[in-house]
Amino acid sequence: MMNEKLLYTGLGLLGVMGPVIFPEYTLQIAMLWMMVLMASTWDITGGQMGYNSLGNITFFGVGMYVSASIQVSMFYDLAQYTASYGAIKPVFTETQYFGGLILGILAAGFSCVILSLIIGLAVFGLRGPYFAIGTLGVAVAAREIVTTMETVGGGAGISMPFLPLPIEQRSLFFYCLCFALAVAAHFTIRWMFSTQFGLAANAIRDDEDKAEAMGIPTLRYKQVGWAVAAFYMGCIGAVFGNISGYIEPQNIAFPLPTFGIFMVAMALLGGKGTLWGPVIGAILFHIVKETTWTYLLDWQYIVLGIVLIVNIVFFQQGIVGWLKTKYPEKFGILVDRSGNVSRGDA
């Protein structure tokens, strides 16, 4: 893509200078990177492979809870801690906190990888809409199971350990984590889709029966793709739990109607099945949402639902997809003499 350097420069500047220029919006920009990560990782299976999951939010919540459990249980008895409903005020030194956090994030990522491999065995024999419904079912099931687990606080949730730093430094620290994770996810995806993996993913999207007939081990490709998404979703879930300071299953850990559907909407808005589509979609979506949110009052989610429907019904190709058909040359797509459109080395 021609303007890639420009995009990297712009986003890099925003990433590094954002919290310096707008210190009061540090966490909002952190959320922006989280949205970018969510949309990009959804697109690995959703856009590129044609396996549209409605349940990637599962890993977000599971990661959050795994990390929280580890962070707390390193120094307290988890069941007692949650049963006290906040009566136990956790006190951590910086070393204790950071040690627990790093361990928690890593454990969140890897446990989500394992979980995604297991769930993948159960859902990747489903095609098309069955897959979407199956994964949605998995997400709801995960939410309900966590709600009934008393050890992790059930529906009442867990209050998270508090980072012993002043508020500005806290925000900045979590900002760095979000930014770093989003950057890592982006470059992982970028690398994955520059190898044979990317071709296999697109082959599965175009015609999975043919891919199987050609001997592509489709299940393995799907599982690997989903595991990468699960890893980053787990990590960002762990971080988000710490930012939030308090976690519970219904609205924070497994927020199906918000983040769960936002990530799909953002990828579609930007253009699914492209590297930059989800990134651009997420940025646009987040900016519009943050700037109009407070004026909409109770109508926020209604407007959101309408936007989602309009997006799906009238603008399925998304921004990048639309640009591609409009200006194919800028994307390295050559227009053939006979009028055929061809794709060069992207």
Place this chain on the structure above:
Amino acid sequence: MFELLFVTAPIMNVQVLLEGVFIGSVFALSAYGLALIWGVMNVKNLAQGDFVIMGGYAAFSVSNAGVHPIFAIPVVIAFMFCFGWITYKLIIKRVIDNDMFVSLLATFGLSLFLQQVMNLIFGPEVQTLDSHFGILLLGDFVTVPKIKIISLLIAAFFATVVVLFMKKSRMGQAIRATAQDARAARVLGINTDRVYAFTFALNASICGVAGVLVSMIWSIQPFYGIIFSLRTFAIVTAAGLGNLPGVIGMSFVLGWFEQYAGVLAGAEWQIAASVFVLIFVLLWRQLQARRHRQVVR
């Protein structure tokens, strides 16, 4: 709990089984609606459950005006029919030829939209409509609110009406012809667009009736819809399209399973139980397909 159910008070089983039938009959209505649009126009409607809840709230509004909820049914049918028709014209019509995920996602967007609108109008409280019918005592222990029996009869009545309609009426025949081969139907002069609109509106009406019944025998809340949707998917996926006895049977099975899960494991497991059934059905379908060297599509 096991002891209570099977040793001390086996009579409780009768109670649970009856509850399963009552609630299962409502599932059966909405699942039949889903099977209808799935089979005829190949639309998998994730807003199905929200249509049900919407029917419930429509009855709630009417009964607030002083009318008994049962007499609200005709109003709800008319209202939901119009709503379904408009939804088809505005949304479904434009996604029907696209790949399946688009229609699924469009209806998911619709579902979110409806949830929020209902939340805005009626608030997030859980509502139950009182039908003032009193309680029937069977034997010494089994108590059945009369409204549940009436609701079962109403559900059976409407199911029969719809089945007869599909068999006998001109429109019903046109719908079945379109389901078999839309292109051939078009060639023969059937206005398939109208058929689709009618089918979708009919589905909304069926859901509306189910919603009225739910609001009387159970409870409604703006966000309960998604679980209803997943239930109907589990039922239809397990029974298969065009298998009416299967749909009814599976609805009762799901009703019983949920009731037993609620009694044995605790009420907080009831929602989880229905989702587990969905996942189990999908797994079972995959194993079946694998035996035939196929996948579920």
Place this chain on the structure above:
Amino acid sequence: MSENLIEIKNVSKSFGGVKANVDISMSVKRGAITGIIGPNGCGKSTLFNSIVGYHPIDNGSITFEGNEISHLMVDEIARLGMLRTFQQTRIYGEMNCVDNMQISVSHRPDSKDSMFASRKGEIRERAEHLLEFVGLYSKRNLISGDLSFGQQKLLEFAMALMNEPKVLLLDEPTAGINPTLINGLIDRLRRANEELGITLCVIEHNMRVIMNLASHIYCLSNGKMLANGEPEKLQNDPRVIDAYLGGH
């Protein structure tokens, strides 16, 4: 190493009440070109699908290099080295020709390309070389879905060669192809067999093509094996002539 690559013994398959294949036995010799002919609806495609794993068989056995494969899934069979092309040509329509070729590399356990192998270098060279072999080099950067039907058919053939299969099953390779191009295709099939050492098994409708190409031909009729033998022998077999010309 046995002489027969694929061995089919007493295979039957019925759909509901329709008996598509009854007690079929045949074998595909290593290194040879085997043909399957028969009138429409005689069960050729059913047999084909049974071999490559699209549905379970009712009874009988199908072995590939001595191993039973009648219970394996499609992709597992393909990874053993048995590949098929489709009658209704199937390619990855939104990718360009080179990408179509590159992802068609062998996925067998012994292949050296891993999931995250680079797309440059040897893979790409081989892809372009094979595109040249089927005469699509000048179209290599076009989106494959925009090619004509005949070109797509050639591309699918090239993709199959890219996979370096042990045996390639072709479902009516000349159907829908411009008659002037058929000779070129036959020539390429034969070269693939001779130069690349790929065993071929061809379903064909066009008698001229199959008589020219195959060294051993099986003739199916009404789901049963009618006759088999050398092309010359079959050409003069009254039963075969009867099946094609008259009767039903």
